[in-house]
Amino acid sequence: MSAGALTYSATCMHCGRVIVTAPRFTDTELARLRDHMRQMHPGESLPADAGVAETLCHFNVERAA
Numbered sequence: 001m002s003a004g005a006l007t008y009s010a011t012c013m014h015c016g017r018v019i020v021t022a023p024r025f026t027d028t029e030l031a032r033l034r035d036h037m038r039q040m041h042p043g044e045s046l047p048a049d050a051g052v053a054e055t056l057c058h059f060n061v062e063r064a065a
Helices: 027-040 053-054
Strands: 007-013 018-022 059-063
Touching: 007 027, 018 027, 027 053, 053 059
Parallel strands: none
Antiparallel strands: 007 018, 007 059
16 A cells, blocks of 8 residues: 655645645745735735745644645
8 A cells, every 4th residue: 555645735824825735845835935925914024035934934834634
């Protein structure tokens, strides 16, 4: 029996929307998360050069079912 690939989802802590679901969060997924924060929650602090930790602190990341 082979297990399926794990996937993870990132849910915005500010609006509750699932923004990304992926097996791993690469630069592409992180860019989508940053774009969401900047467009939907401009009052939240997110520096132009936000790293992984600064980005993910605005999201709940869980293993997707």
